[in-house]
Amino acid sequence: AQTVTQSQPEMSVQEAETVTLSCTYDTSENNYYLFWYKQPPSRQMILVIRQEAYKQQNATENRFSVNFQKAAKSFSLKISDSQLGDTAMYFCAFMKLGGGGATNKLIFGTGTLLAVQP
Amino acid sequence: GAVVSQHPSWVICKSGTSVKIECRSLDFQATTMFWYRQFPKQSLMLMATSNEGSKATYEQGVEKDKFLINHASLTLSTLTVTSAHPEDSSFYICSAREGSGVFGEQFFGPGTRLTVL
Numbered sequence: 001a002q003t004v005t006q007s008q009p010e011m012s013v014q015e016a017e018t019v020t021l022s023c024t025y026d027t028s029e030n031n032y033y034l035f036w037y038k039q040p041p042s043r044q045m046i047l048v049i050r051q052e053a054y055k056q057q058n059a060t061e062n063r064f065s066v067n068f069q070k071a072a073k074s075f076s077l078k079i080s081d082s083q084l085g086d087t088a089m090y091f092c093a094f095m096k097l098g099g100g101g102a103t104n105k106l107i108f109g110t111g112t113l114l115a116v117q118p
Numbered sequence: 119g120a121v122v123s124q125h126p127s128w129v130i131c132k133s134g135t136s137v138k139i140e141c142r143s144l145d146f147q148a149t150t151m152f153w154y155r156q157f158p159k160q161s162l163m164l165m166a167t168s169n170e171g172s173k174a175t176y177e178q179g180v181e182k183d184k185f186l187i188n189h190a191s192l193t194l195s196t197l198t199v200t201s202a203h204p205e206d207s208s209f210y211i212c213s214a215r216e217g218s219g220v221f222g223e224q225f226f227g228p229g230t231r232l233t234v235l
Contacts, residue, residue, distance in 0.1 A: 043209065045162075045226035091161060105152065106213075106224065108161045 002027045004094050004109035012115045013082045020067075021077045021112045023092030031097040034068065034075045035106070040088040048090070051075065079114075087116045120146045122214045124227035131202055132235055138198045139230045141212030147192040148214035152224065153185075156209045168195045202234045 003026045013019035025034070036048040051059045051068050059066050063083075067076045079086055092109040121144040131137050141151055149170050154162040166176045166187050174187035184206075186198040195214075199206055209231050213224040 043211075043229045045211065045213070047223065050223075105164055105167060106162075107164075110161045113159075 002029070002094050002096060002107050004092050004107055006092055006109035006112050008112045009110070010113045010115070012117060013079075014117050015082055015084060017082055018078060018080045019082055019114065021079075021090055021092075021114065023075045023077070023109055025073050025075065025092070025094050025109075027073070027094065027096070029096050033095045033097065034066075035093040035095070036064070036066070036075075036077045037091045037093060037108075038086075038088045039091065039111075040085075045091075049077065082116045084116050084118060087114060089113050120144075120214075120216055120223075120225040122148075122212065122225045122227040124210075124212055124230050126230060127228065128231040128233075130233045130235065133203050134201055136198055136200045137202055137232060138196055139210055139212075139232075141195045141197070141214065141227050143193045143214040143216075143225070146214075146216045146225075148195075148216060149192065150215045150222075151189060151195040152213045152215070153187060153195075153197050154211040154213070156211060156229075158209075162211060165197075199232065202232070204234045207232055207234045 005024045032053045034051045038046045049061045063080045089111045093106045125140045151168045153165045166174045168174045168189040176182045189195040211229045213226045215222040
């Protein structure tokens, strides 16, 4: 079974600074996707960034980028120029591909609560 | 972007009653919808996967007779918590996947807070 581990329950960063959130996962699969989701106080889940395992290039989405180390099974999220609106719970998630496209499901880590300080 | 709604956003009910939560994809067709449960300060736990026109697939440990899921159309799935008890109080979130290929992004609803007295 796949597992996702986020070892940082809480983190804090000053506005405009850079912060990195850690995520490791365990799987024997070769084809999968990895995600970072943001859950602000409103509780609405928002997709931040996605990485396909077959791609060596790290995904980037504006101020958000990942460091994907497939061999180490590590998938960290870097937030540059942190903004107050980045304050949220961040979840790392894994999704295995194959075995029927209609049943692929997300496995979430325990989350990291990020507080951006003014 | 794709929008998923949930209704109601919150509900309070008495122990022993049943509660129905609706999940709708507003601007796309969702062949697959997912139901999650989230306790305070915890992660999302998948309860079941719902495919349009067929029976839901429940995760291990989830009582299918207690959490009834119906996915009658490509835009609507419902979760009914039957004979609710205080331990069922939680935040319930649905997501809907666009498309039926190998990968379709999941879009999440805003969640429903259930409180059972």
